[in-house]
Amino acid sequence: MGEFKDIAHLIRLAGVFLFGLILFLVFRAVTIPKSFGQYGPFRGAALVELSSRPLAFAGHEACENCHPDVAELKAKGVHKSINCESCHGPLAKHADDPGNVKPVLPDVAQLCIRCHSENIAKPAGFPQVNVKEHFAGQACNTCHKPHSPGFDVGAKK
Amino acid sequence: MKLNRRQILLLLPAAAVAWDFVLAGNPESSPNYKMSDHWWGMLIDIAKCIGCGSCVRACAMENDVPEGYFRTWIERYHVADWHIENPQVDSPHGGMDGFPPGKTEDGKNFFVPKMCNQCVDSPCSQVCPVGATFHTPDGVVLVDYDYCLGCRYCIQACPYGCRFFHPKKHTADKCTLCYHRITKGLTTACCEACPTGARQLADLKNPNDPIHAFLKTHSVQVLKPHLATGSKLFYNGLDGSVR
Amino acid sequence: MEGFMYPNEVELQWSILIVLYPYLTGLVAGAFILASLERVFRVEEVKPTYRLALLTALAFLIVAPLPLQLHLGHPERSLEMYLTPHRSSAMAMFGFVYLWYLMVVLVVEIWLDYRRDIVRLAESSRGVRGLFYRILALGSYDVSPAALRIDDRVGWIITLIGIPSAFLLHGYVGFIFGSVKANPWWSTPLMPVVFLFSAMVSGIALVLSMYMLTCAMRHVAVDMRCLDTIAKYLFYTFVIDFALEMLDLIHRIYESDESFRSLDFMVHTRLFYSQILIQIFLGTLAPLALLSFTQVITFSVAARRRIYAMASVLTLVGIFAMRWNVVIGGQLFSKSFLGYTTYKMSFVTREGLLPAVALMILPFVILYVLIKILPPWQEEHPVVAEAHGDD
Numbered sequence: 001m002g003e004f005k006d007i008a009h010l011i012r013l014a015g016v017f018l019f020g021l022i023l024f025l026v027f028r029a030v031t032i033p034k035s036f037g038q039y040g041p042f043r044g045a046a047l048v049e050l051s052s053r054p055l056a057f058a059g060h061e062a063c064e065n066c067h068p069d070v071a072e073l074k075a076k077g078v079h080k081s082i083n084c085e086s087c088h089g090p091l092a093k094h095a096d097d098p099g100n101v102k103p104v105l106p107d108v109a110q111l112c113i114r115c116h117s118e119n120i121a122k123p124a125g126f127p128q129v130n131v132k133e134h135f136a137g138q139a140c141n142t143c144h145k146p147h148s149p150g151f152d153v154g155a156k157k
Numbered sequence: 158m159k160l161n162r163r164q165i166l167l168l169l170p171a172a173a174v175a176w177d178f179v180l181a182g183n184p185e186s187s188p189n190y191k192m193s194d195h196w197w198g199m200l201i202d203i204a205k206c207i208g209c210g211s212c213v214r215a216c217a218m219e220n221d222v223p224e225g226y227f228r229t230w231i232e233r234y235h236v237a238d239w240h241i242e243n244p245q246v247d248s249p250h251g252g253m254d255g256f257p258p259g260k261t262e263d264g265k266n267f268f269v270p271k272m273c274n275q276c277v278d279s280p281c282s283q284v285c286p287v288g289a290t291f292h293t294p295d296g297v298v299l300v301d302y303d304y305c306l307g308c309r310y311c312i313q314a315c316p317y318g319c320r321f322f323h324p325k326k327h328t329a330d331k332c333t334l335c336y337h338r339i340t341k342g343l344t345t346a347c348c349e350a351c352p353t354g355a356r357q358l359a360d361l362k363n364p365n366d367p368i369h370a371f372l373k374t375h376s377v378q379v380l381k382p383h384l385a386t387g388s389k390l391f392y393n394g395l396d397g398s399v400r
Numbered sequence: 401m402e403g404f405m406y407p408n409e410v411e412l413q414w415s416i417l418i419v420l421y422p423y424l425t426g427l428v429a430g431a432f433i434l435a436s437l438e439r440v441f442r443v444e445e446v447k448p449t450y451r452l453a454l455l456t457a458l459a460f461l462i463v464a465p466l467p468l469q470l471h472l473g474h475p476e477r478s479l480e481m482y483l484t485p486h487r488s489s490a491m492a493m494f495g496f497v498y499l500w501y502l503m504v505v506l507v508v509e510i511w512l513d514y515r516r517d518i519v520r521l522a523e524s525s526r527g528v529r530g531l532f533y534r535i536l537a538l539g540s541y542d543v544s545p546a547a548l549r550i551d552d553r554v555g556w557i558i559t560l561i562g563i564p565s566a567f568l569l570h571g572y573v574g575f576i577f578g579s580v581k582a583n584p585w586w587s588t589p590l591m592p593v594v595f596l597f598s599a600m601v602s603g604i605a606l607v608l609s610m611y612m613l614t615c616a617m618r619h620v621a622v623d624m625r626c627l628d629t630i631a632k633y634l635f636y637t638f639v640i641d642f643a644l645e646m647l648d649l650i651h652r653i654y655e656s657d658e659s660f661r662s663l664d665f666m667v668h669t670r671l672f673y674s675q676i677l678i679q680i681f682l683g684t685l686a687p688l689a690l691l692s693f694t695q696v697i698t699f700s701v702a703a704r705r706r707i708y709a710m711a712s713v714l715t716l717v718g719i720f721a722m723r724w725n726v727v728i729g730g731q732l733f734s735k736s737f738l739g740y741t742t743y744k745m746s747f748v749t750r751e752g753l754l755p756a757v758a759l760m761i762l763p764f765v766i767l768y769v770l771i772k773i774l775p776p777w778q779e780e781h782p783v784v785a786e787a788h789g790d791d
Binding site: 033036039040041042043046047049050051052053054055056057059060079081082083085086087089090113114115117118119120121122123126 | 192260288291299302337340343
């Protein structure tokens with residue numbers, strides 16, 4: 001038992017470490033977010049936060065609910081699979097408050113070119129034109145109805 | 158479009174229904190969304206992509222993606238003859254403003270949209286020291302912006318280059334598969350905006366999802382299969398030259 | 401930017417601070433392993449550097465987390481690594497390896513070795529200084545032969561555990577890079593081993609230089625037997641390190657996989673100065689040549705001192721260049737293997753050159769303080785002017 005005296009300082013050292021460990025465990029219990037581990041090794045509350053972002057695009061079903069006539073017209077032409085907001089931009093705010101939030105009509109000159117200007121990498125069957133040669137100076141919707149494009153000189157819708 | 162009074166009276170309740178549809182629930186409070194019913198992936202059809210950049214712009218608008226960084230982007234490939242190990246690739250501003258016409262040279266030219274592969278065995282979540290990037294039970298890899306340290310180990314570990322360091326949040330960031338949309342029954346912003354249907358959201362757990370029939374009848378590939386990341390981003394018609 | 405890179409790859413993620421971090425931890429591991437040569441393997445010749453090596457290791461280990469803190473996007477959240485460590489993450493597990501090494505190995509070993517001096521200073525000092533030593537002694541003043549024998553025994557065990565712990569400390573850093581399958585410049589099973597041996601080389605070189613420097617500052621003669629032994633171990637370790645790096649290089653060239661062409665181009669262009677000139681020629685071949693001359697030719701004491709000093713400085717620069725080439729080099733090429741970017745190092749920002757230089761100087765400041773608090777030397781040596789030109 002006399003040896004106990006000789007290792008007293010080591011016991012004190014072990015005591016310091018033990019105290020540190022307990023302090024750490026208490027701190028850990030207090031600081032770890034409550035939802036951590038709920039669904040896996042992450043903070044469960046993050047799922048709620050990440051799925052609660054406000055929407056910018058309303059989705060085509062929201063558009064078609066209020067504008068069934070345009071939807072019907074579009075469904076008959078080659079643009080039938082293009083969703084409304086693809087050209088008209090994000091409109092969730094408009095769907096939320098159609099009276100007060102008015103969508104800005106896209107600039108036809110820029111809009112049509114993005115898809116239809118000719119490019120070596122576009123699929124071969126895809127309608128592409130050389131913009132300068134096709135019909136210089138005039139807006140595309142002078143001859144083509146965006147909602148149902150087909151050659152129709154004079155029509156603007 | 159000019160509306161008369163009668164039309165407005167009809168339209169307002171329709172708008173309300175539409176908006177309710179848009180706002181329906183989140184994983185915890187929505188009675189309609191159960192995480193265990195879904196396993197999300199995406200299908201990209203190379204033959205249909207026209208490189209218009211609508212997806213890149215839509216994603217940036219939907220998710221406030223900072224300028225100069227990309228949650229999704231488009232690459233244009235030029236493969237001369239048999240040199241499939243030396244393609245020429247460009248991605249001006251991520252394809253956000255479309256592409257210049259390109260030189261008419263002998264060889265193949267095509268567009269490849271890229272985004273987070275939502276890997277099942279993602280190297281990014283494996284290396285995260287604190288669990289700030291993780292898998293949801295419905296198969297989406299997300300970043301917890303309130304927990305991320307910004308050590309950037311995940312950005313180093315991603316083989317596809319789809320992660321970046323957000324300059325304002327000072328955390329890692331990447332495509333969330335529009336988690337806030339898909340949990341409400343909507344599709345992702347990029348798929349919504351794509352004019353040709355080149356991008357299609359897929360729910361691999363839904364037996365009625367058209368992807369199952371598609372996978373049975375088409376030759377599909379994933380990027381860097383040798384790294385066995387369990388990528389859920391399937392490409393139809395991906396050329397061997399694509400990196 | 402040259403060629404094609406994925407748009408998010410153009411900006412580098414890990415800066416010079418992340419180059420500094422493996423350099424600092426490497427010096428720690430290397431210095432400790434040199435110290436353990438005396439304690440465990442009874443290499444008596446290096447005893448004069450034992451305590452100095454331990455204090456050097458401690459000074460550098462204290463500074464090691466600082467570049468990481470400066471780099472983090474949210475340093476205030478860094479404790480999360482200890483609260484919710486993700487067990488599959490090498491970085492998270494490293495937090496515990498670091499803590500283990502600092503507290504259990506280094507601090508306890510230093511405490512045990514110095515305990516007699518701490519008790520003496522606790523009893524002889526007054527005021528704040530005295531209080532400090534009394535706290536350090538943990539209120540126990542037993543320095544009987546029996547207690548000291550037990551201290552020696554426990555210290556021996558701690559050093560024994562400390563050797564694999566030091567291997568783990570720096571091998572882990574190598575694993576943090578080596579396990580990233582996305583990056584072919586980093587991903588190799590050799591990475592932890594290469595990191596470890598280059599750490600040992602840099603640590604030994606550091607202790608060698610520190611020993612010569614502190615002897616010069618104290619106007620005390622250098623123990624040439626000690627110095628020759630350290631230089632010998634430096635030489636052997638360097639040969640192994642060089643062999644490992646050559647193996648990696650030859651293997652890459654021979655297998656020539658899809659990444660090789662891109663990496664080869666990068667080394668010859670972007671990394672020409674840092675890898676070919678500084679790391680390989682100046683930092684490896686030159687010190688190896690210098691040290692090998694001393695092993696086969698007998699030089700005078702003065703000549704040997706100069707050669708060792710030159711070799712260790714070149715080594716320290718070369719190993720820093722190696723860390724640079726691994727960390728920065730791994731981010732200069734695109735994972736598409738079709739392009740390259742450049743590292744734009746800023747000067748005064750949080751991750752710039754100035755903080756990096758300050759962090760390199762800080763360990764020496766801390767070491768100075770440690771030497772004052774815990775003097776490694778008994779000042780009973782007669783003060784001797786340096787002898788010149790004798791053997």
